[in-house]
Amino acid sequence: MSLLRIHYPWTKAPFLASAPMLGAATPALAASVSKAGGIGFLAGSANSDALDKDLQQVASILAQDRTTKANGSDILPIGLGFQLWGAKLSVAVSAVKKHLPAVVWLFAPSDERQLQEWSRELRTASQEKTKIWIQVGTVQDAKRAVELAAPDVLVLQGSDAGGHGHKRSASTVTLVPEVIDYLASRHGASIPVLAAGGIMDGRGVASAIALGAAGAVMGTRFLAATEAGIAKGWQKELLKATDGGVSTGRSTLPDRLKQTVGWPEHFDGRALLNKGHEDEQAGLSDAENVALYKQELAQGDDSWGAHGRMVTYAGTGVGLVKEIKPAAEIVREVHMSARKATQNAAESLRDSEPHSKL
């Protein structure tokens, strides 16, 4: 049995997590993903009360759930994600002490030493019951995370991911095997890796597993879950968009429009390109762009769209999102289709033996 199935005994294979997307990852979404045999995540905010309320809500949904309780442990079978540059360790420690989530997922430190401090404090606060996952976007960051914090899991985010990520990075196709080769070359406990970025369905999960990952994380796909906490206008755009390699783009414009200050310099965000990006290219100043963005923000769901200005985070796989459906259904479909994709691959290689005699 894999390490992940031991640590997270309610999960089913292939191992699947929903990303801790700020705002979008509601208690209902996290709980649904875990109930269906994945592991759902909340995005931890710096607001202690809001986080406590979210965790209580998840606990209440899951209290009656036989599947996630089957392990008889006292952990809350979901995870919490923190963007370290803007988060408070004291808030995380309180939340972990009170609710004992299965995982805390650390991302985007302003100083890499935060990884060390956070993982040490959170392990102590949970008596080692809460596992530490660290998300990285390069091989070098993976090495530093392992050296500093010995995480239980590395989440490897490739360039196809929607939302925040590295300005410059590889996709999962090369990032995953290169990190795995590094991990294999070390002397130390084995660390499972999860692939994130562009994984939209069972085929993507199967491809991650073929690369050597122990499982996968999906973000954009869960933005189109019934339980996602995003505007209907945003969800509608996800269903409409195709060809994400050209319809999305990486930029710091989303942060500038939202006047979010503090992301480490090497991060930007992938979103559907729209009028805001177009006007920026044509020379519009940030001040003017922000003013126009705020006008549209007030207009609600109609302000989304290619000719709109709303920040519409999405990964390059957005063209594979065709339907809004309950998160549990997404998890079940991914589980089934990943098996099918893997079986098909195995069969296609049974086609002939290579290098047999003529």
Place this chain on the structure above:
Amino acid sequence: MSLLRIHYPWTKAPFLASAPMLGAATPALAASVSKAGGIGFLAGSANSDALDKDLQQVASILAQDRTTKANGSDILPIGLGFQLWGAKLSVAVSAVKKHLPAVVWLFAPSDERQLQEWSRELRTASQEKTKIWIQVGTVQDAKRAVELAAPDVLVLQGSDAGGHGHKRSASTVTLVPEVIDYLASRHGASIPVLAAGGIMDGRGVASAIALGAAGAVMGTRFLAATEAGIAKGWQKELLKATDGGVSTGRSTLPDRLKQTVGWPEHFDGRALLNKGHEDEQAGLSDAENVALYKQELAQGDDSWGAHGRMVTYAGTGVGLVKEIKPAAEIVREVHMSARKATQNAAESLRDSEPHSKL
């Protein structure tokens, strides 16, 4: 049996091609790949005599080869790639008539109607014996290629690829399944797709097949083949480089340094970043950068390196290239390791049945 094994009967599963890399893809490299059960490619130039010489050399190497001749056909069991914006159809037609290569691979038209004209003329010239492959980098281009030219194979190049490709595109993880879904939605003959970009070993090939591809193309990996026609300095850099998401970058600088004019506007090239890129960022003019590049060019193998100025094309998977070895050995290793990766994936999913009763 798959369509590819019928059309290219000397090939073994998984289906693997070496990319038609201008200069690098020598007759010896192409012949070695085909002899080992892949399909090797030459890069077709606009120079008729040079191309004819290369094809004669391949024919002479393969004349005595039992494996590739086993099909008893009169085709030359390799392919020819053309960058259409700079190629001459008359040169391609002559080469096809005289040598009957198994494939002509069309890439980068300056006008998409070239795809229609070239495929029609080449099918006629070869009496339908030479298959037409078209390389694209977006879903939209895939649709247009199918509508205009009904190719026998679509090569889907993701953003991780080294050398020339789209300035903006997705990686294989989303490009491959989205194009496959489009192809499945059509009424018409099935068209196999091959994944290209970031595929360095059997794990990458297995991931492509899990996504639904019929096989894969490798470029950067074959730059480090014994037979590759590139400078030793370049090969040395490929072995040294790691973390390709940050050590390589997309730019039009390589074309500007080499004073290559004519690439369609939406193309650039991925290469290892070095002093030329750094100086450009710092404000150096193209004229000065070109002059410094030419000085270094004269110095030979020592001019390569992170502090050098040579154009060192490489994909993001460059950190997975650890050794220079004969192309046949690369093909055999990929065949074996792709099987292993696929078997491992199938076994990891056998770990538990999802959604069984508790």
